[in-house]
Amino acid sequence: MAYFENVNQIKFEGPASTNPFAFKFYNPEEKIGGKTMEEYLRFGVAYWHTFVADGSDPFGAGTMIRPWDKYTGMDLAKARVEAAFEFFEKLGVPYFCFHDVDIAPEGSNLRETYQNLDTIVSMIKDYMKDSKTKLLWNTANNFTNPRFTHGAASSSNADIFAYSAAKVKKGLEIGKELGAENYVFWGGREGYETLLNTDLKLELDNLGRFYHMAVDYAKEIGFDAQFLIEPKPKEPTTHQYDFDVASGYAFLQKYGLQDHFKFNIEANHATLAGHTFEHELRYARINGMLGSVDANQGDTLLGWDTDEFPTDLYSTTLAMYEIIKNGGLGRGGLNFDAKVRRGSFDPEDLFHAHIAGMDSFAIGFKVAQKLVDDKVLDNVVEDRYQTYTEGIGLDIVEGRTDFHKLEDHALNLTEIKNKSGRTEKIKATINQYLLNAYAGK
Numbered sequence: 001m002a003y004f005e006n007v008n009q010i011k012f013e014g015p016a017s018t019n020p021f022a023f024k025f026y027n028p029e030e031k032i033g034g035k036t037m038e039e040y041l042r043f044g045v046a047y048w049h050t051f052v053a054d055g056s057d058p059f060g061a062g063t064m065i066r067p068w069d070k071y072t073g074m075d076l077a078k079a080r081v082e083a084a085f086e087f088f089e090k091l092g093v094p095y096f097c098f099h100d101v102d103i104a105p106e107g108s109n110l111r112e113t114y115q116n117l118d119t120i121v122s123m124i125k126d127y128m129k130d131s132k133t134k135l136l137w138n139t140a141n142n143f144t145n146p147r148f149t150h151g152a153a154s155s156s157n158a159d160i161f162a163y164s165a166a167k168v169k170k171g172l173e174i175g176k177e178l179g180a181e182n183y184v185f186w187g188g189r190e191g192y193e194t195l196l197n198t199d200l201k202l203e204l205d206n207l208g209r210f211y212h213m214a215v216d217y218a219k220e221i222g223f224d225a226q227f228l229i230e231p232k233p234k235e236p237t238t239h240q241y242d243f244d245v246a247s248g249y250a251f252l253q254k255y256g257l258q259d260h261f262k263f264n265i266e267a268n269h270a271t272l273a274g275h276t277f278e279h280e281l282r283y284a285r286i287n288g289m290l291g292s293v294d295a296n297q298g299d300t301l302l303g304w305d306t307d308e309f310p311t312d313l314y315s316t317t318l319a320m321y322e323i324i325k326n327g328g329l330g331r332g333g334l335n336f337d338a339k340v341r342r343g344s345f346d347p348e349d350l351f352h353a354h355i356a357g358m359d360s361f362a363i364g365f366k367v368a369q370k371l372v373d374d375k376v377l378d379n380v381v382e383d384r385y386q387t388y389t390e391g392i393g394l395d396i397v398e399g400r401t402d403f404h405k406l407e408d409h410a411l412n413l414t415e416i417k418n419k420s421g422r423t424e425k426i427k428a429t430i431n432q433y434l435l436n437a438y439a440g441k
């Protein structure tokens with residue numbers, strides 16, 4: 001049965017196309033910087049937003065019209081798998097991602113939940129045999145069920161710590177079974193509402209213990225996926241422990257986990273932390289910790305996680321700049337952790353949304369590659385830090401100075417000259433690159 005019968009295979013038709021069901025800029029075979037767009041961008045579809053979410057918000061019921069909604073229970077789970085693989089194929093997307101509860105309903109106890117998962121996982125495995133779409137990552141939803149109200153690995157209740165471990169153990173087995181490239185840990189409710197009732201040290205130590213056990217178990221079963229921590233500063237808790245890349249990196253180092261994890265960076269989480277998307281990507285990149293990306297965008301007028309499809313070309317360009325400078329995403333990818341707006345309730349909107357996101361990143365990729373090739377920002381930075389390439393500057397970076405020598409140098413200075421940072425000139429140049437990328441200039 002076809003779930004999206006009004007939609008055919010989405011093809012690249014070029015910037016002049018007026019077909020809403022065609023890519024204007026994402027051309028999977030086109031080579032940029034020696035790599036095809038398909039192999040470099042590694043797009044992924046988020047199962048939860050695309051096949052599960054109903055559009056409900058704190059003020060209103062679901063709005064989405066979904067052809068699989070006539071089913072319930074395991075029949076619904078099976079219908080979603082069929083719909084998902086039809087969607088992946090029509091969109092031509094190489095990856096997908098899911099939480100355990102997205103693919104199979106929870107049973108009345110953990111054993112039953114495992115059984116449901118086993119049934120759906122074997123169905124997904126069958127579908128994957130005839131599909132080019134692979135699993136970018138899976139994860140455990142240890143936050144929706146009321147049992148996780150005080151957190152999962154950082155819960156005040158040791159039974160919940162154990163329950164969470166069992167779900168992640170199962171998730172690692174599923175990841176191995178389906179050949180996942182990565183396994184994600186987003187600290188759903190790993191954080192606190194108030195310090196007044198919180199043992200901060202015990203919770204953080206427990207989180208460290210939990211991650212070590214996950215690393216050990218993956219090794220035990222021979223699951224070689226890249227482990228990823230996904231930072232987010234708040235929501236649902238007041239303070240999430242994996243606040244941003246900087247604090248997540250400090251956490252990993254403190255608990256001796258830095259060699260086993262990288263980061264999955266989400267645009268909207270970066271902005272919630274008061275950073276730009278590119279700041280988080282850069283911070284991870286310079287520390288060798290950039291693993292994967294949840295490609296979306298927030299709304300600067302709203303203070304919560306809106307998970308919008310990425311359409312801001314300036315942002316996709318600067319994000320792709322960091323990714324190219326990182327040498328690509330390795331086993332990671334660009335997962336659209338994004339949902340259509342509540343008012344975009346037709347099944348077709350799922351295609352429009354993904355086409356918009358894929359085209360936006362394709363443009364970003366092309367423009368960013370040109371910025372890299374022309375050394376636009378490299379030249380700016382090289383010129384700006386020129387004083388560190390000779391004289392006292394070179395002595396500083398090569399460790400040949402101390403406060404005596406520096407004081408000597410300072411006392412003998414007759415004139416100090418600073419250079420302009422040229423921010424506005426640089427931004428104008430980026431605009432020029434953005435507008436010229438498809439004009440053949």
Ligand code: XLS
Nearest residue numbers: 139186230266294305337
């Ligand atoms: C929620 C997170 C979540 C993770 C996976 O804000 O983005 O969806 O990506 O658990």
Ligand code: CA
Nearest residue numbers: 230266294337
């Ligand atoms: Ca995410």
Ligand code: CA
Nearest residue numbers: 266268305307
């Ligand atoms: Ca989000």
